[in-house]
Amino acid sequence: xxxxxxxxxxxxxxxxxxxxxxxxxxxxxxxxxxxxxxxxxxxxxxxxxxxxxxxxxxxxxxxxxxxxxxxxxxxxxxxxxxxxxxxxxxxxxxxxxxxxxxxxxxxxxxxxxxxxxxxxxxxxxxxxxxxxxxxxxxxxxxxxxxxxxxxxxxxxxxxxxxxxxxxxxxxxxxxxxxxxxxxxxxxxxxxxxxxxxxxxxxxxxxxxxxxxxxxxxxxxxxxxxxxxxxxxxxxxxxxxxxxxxxxxxxxxxxxxxxxxxxxxxxxxxxxxxxxxxxxxxxxxxxxxxxxxxxxxxxxxxxxxxxxxx
Amino acid sequence: xxxxxxxxxxxxxxxxxxxxxxxxxxxxxxxxxxxxxxxxxxxxxxxxxxxxxxxxxxxxxxxxxxxxxxxxxxxxxxxxxxxxxxxxxxxxxxxxxxxxxxxxxxxxxxxxxxxxxxxxxxxxxxxxxxxxxxxxxxxxxxxxxxxxxxxxxxxxxxxxxxxxxxxxxxxxxxxxxxxxxxxxxxxxxxxxxxxxxxxxxxxxxxxxxxxxxxxxxxxxxxxxxxxxxxxxxxxxxxxxx
Numbered sequence: 165x166x167x168x169x170x171x172x173x174x175x176x177x178x179x180x181x182x183x184x185x186x187x188x189x190x191x192x193x194x195x196x197x198x199x200x201x202x203x204x205x206x207x208x209x210x211x212x213x214x215x216x217x218x219x220x221x222x223x224x225x226x227x228x229x230x231x232x233x234x235x236x237x238x239x240x241x242x243x244x245x246x247x248x249x250x251x252x253x254x255x256x257x258x259x260x261x262x263x264x265x266x267x268x269x270x271x272x273x274x275x276x277x278x279x280x281x282x283x284x285x286x287x288x289x290x291x292x293x294x295x296x297x298x299x300x301x302x303x304x305x306x307x308x309x310x311x312x313x314x315x316x317x318x319x320x321x322x323x324x325x326x327x328x329x330x331x332x333x334x335x336x337x338x339x340x341x342x343x344x345x346x347x348x349x350x351x352x353x354x355x356x357x358x359x360x361x362x363x364x365x366x367x368x369x370x371x372x373x374x375x376x377x378x379x380x381x382x383x384x385x386x387x388x389x390x391x392x393x394x395x396x397x398x399x400x401x402x403x404x405x406x407x408x409x410x411x412x413x414x415x416x417x418x419x420x421x422x423x424x425x426x427x428x429x430x431x432x433x434x435x436x437x438x439x440x441x442x443x444x445x446x447x448x449x450x451x452x453x454x455x456x457x458x459x460x461x462x463x464x465x466x467x468x469x470x471x472x473x
Numbered sequence: 474x475x476x477x478x479x480x481x482x483x484x485x486x487x488x489x490x491x492x493x494x495x496x497x498x499x500x501x502x503x504x505x506x507x508x509x510x511x512x513x514x515x516x517x518x519x520x521x522x523x524x525x526x527x528x529x530x531x532x533x534x535x536x537x538x539x540x541x542x543x544x545x546x547x548x549x550x551x552x553x554x555x556x557x558x559x560x561x562x563x564x565x566x567x568x569x570x571x572x573x574x575x576x577x578x579x580x581x582x583x584x585x586x587x588x589x590x591x592x593x594x595x596x597x598x599x600x601x602x603x604x605x606x607x608x609x610x611x612x613x614x615x616x617x618x619x620x621x622x623x624x625x626x627x628x629x630x631x632x633x634x635x636x637x638x639x640x641x642x643x644x645x646x647x648x649x650x651x652x653x654x655x656x657x658x659x660x661x662x663x664x665x666x667x668x669x670x671x672x673x674x675x676x677x678x679x680x681x682x683x684x685x686x687x688x689x690x691x692x693x694x695x696x697x698x699x700x701x702x703x704x705x706x707x708x709x710x711x712x713x714x
Contacts, residue, residue, distance in 0.1 A: 265476035
């Protein structure tokens with residue numbers, strides 16, 4: 165089932181949290197929803213799940229508009245909220261049975277689904293524990309299990325891996341990948357690697373606006389143009405001299421005799437630098453092309469969003 | 474609605490709240506009815522249950538808010554309201570489910586006092602010399618009053634995320650509704666409006682049912698106050714953002 169967001173705007177008092185954003189997620193697609201804290205990720209998700217009303221614009225899940233048929237939408241959406249609210253004084257299986265009951269499951273069907281979810285989310289040994297005694301990673305699994313109990317067609321996960329340790333992060337990512345077969349999944353995160361690990365399409369949002377909606381591979385290419393090189397000389401050299409070179413666009417001083425250079429037109433300028441140093445008879449101590457880091461893509465997109473990005 | 478009701482009610486049973494409320498109510502009322510000389514039926518010498526029906530509401534003023542204070546306040550604080558409101562439930566499902574669970578607990582708390590009635594029937598001289606219609610009317614009044622208190626308590630809990638605030642507000646409103654309005658009505662400034670103010674209070678209608686007089690106006694009063702409080706709660710809860 166598809167998810168369509170049309171000109172969604174949300175205003176809190178005077179603050180614009182979402183500024184007419186639109187995007188759509190096709191049936192069976194997994195999309196990463198990326199942005200810094202406060203960008204509007206959670207707001208978008210809360211509106212999509214019917215928890216918050218929008219100021220204007222609407223969300224369509226399958227054939228239903230959230231504002232018109234909230235109950236129908238809630239029936240087909242599974243949602244893991246950002247802080248993973250759970251009834252801490254309930255037992256794991258009790259909580260899952262309760263949530264299943266809210267979706268109208270009962271009797272053997274409910275029992276079967278609860279058993280299935282406990283197994284799928286790796287909660288077999290924890291099912292008879294109270295949720296308050298569980299670690300954060302296991303609570304997150306309970307949160308996922310309750311979001312999946314009614315076999316939702318659309319899954320909305322708000323920062324499913326935040327606050328987990330590296331092992332738990334890997335496990336939860338694996339779990340998300342497993343359960344996302346045949347489902348439309350939108351998950352938010354502020355970690356780029358997460359998108360790479362789970363899916364290939366990414367929507368980047370910043371200050372309530374969508375700044376990128378593309379395949380991750382394409383985003384990495386955008387960044388490629390401004391990839392720099394790091395160079396270290398043995399003796400001191402004037403920055404002005406480097407700047408005056410025809411193939412250098414930008415020079416940043418990184419440390420003693422250490423510079424970051426960005427080539428004109430995004431070309432690789434390492435051969436030129438090598439030639440330059442041998443002509444000037446200055447020894448090169450280091451010459452390295454910067455790795456295209458996912459973080460730098462993220463920073464690039466969310467710090468100085470250009471209108472055409 | 475049913476899953477919420479079940480969850481709330483098992484919540485009471487699992488968290489000792491239910492047992493505390495039942496134990497405190499029965500101990501308090503038991504002492505007043507049978508032990509304390511000023512109010513004891515045995516000292517008084519008349520086979521009636523006035524002590525239960527006149528003191529019971531005051532005990533409930535403190536106990537019902539204790540039952541209801543966490544209903545919405547805790548969910549707000551823990552963020553679990555987001556869990557409920559993203560499930561296919563209407564606002565009414567949630568409000569009514571919570572109300573009925575609290576109300577059922579109040580009714581269960583009152584049930585054991587039926588033993589007092591049996592004792593008094595046996596103690597009467599001649600045996601059975603009790604104003605049974607009066608007792609039945611009083612019980613109906615007490616249960617109705619429990620419903621009003623529950624709805625007030627649930628409403629108080631819906632307007633704050635602090636359980637202590639919810640408790641204090643609920644106890645205060647219950648008191649004002651029960652006897653505060655009655656006492657206010659006797660102020661000379663209200664003059665002929667006094668009766669109207671008196672009729673807004675619970676005590677006026679409660680005393681009327683206690684006489685064994687089942688007046689549809691009294692029942693309408695109880696049901697409307699309960700309903701109105703639940704409507705306010707629903708309005709408040711639907712603005713959960």
